[in-house]
Amino acid sequence: MKVRVNGNDHQLAESATVAEVLTLLAAPSTGIAVALDGAVVPRASWAETRLREGSVVEVLTAVQGG
Template sequence: MRIQVNGARREVADSATVAEVLDALGMPAAGIAVALDGEVVPRAAHAATPVAEGAVLEVLTAVQGG
């Protein structure tokens, strides 16, 4: 199925979860924040949150500095 991740179209498995999408993209599980269709997904829920066709996933990485 097709989804958008940070504005880029991606092809993922039909039954993909947020955790599986992050893993497929090589993104770390820690130090990131994820929003699915505009709603924040807590890290504890990544493995149980399914991603639907046409979903929009925004992944933000924490950056240290000032």
């Protein structure tokens, strides 16, 4: 299925989850947040939150600043 991740299209397995997208991106294990179709996905739900054809995933990294 086709999913948009941080503005780029990716072909993923039909059973893909948010956690699998993070593995694909080699995302760090801390300091990130994930939104699926505009809604924040709690970290505890990443492994069980399945994606659908056309899903939009945004992975955001926390940045320190002043």
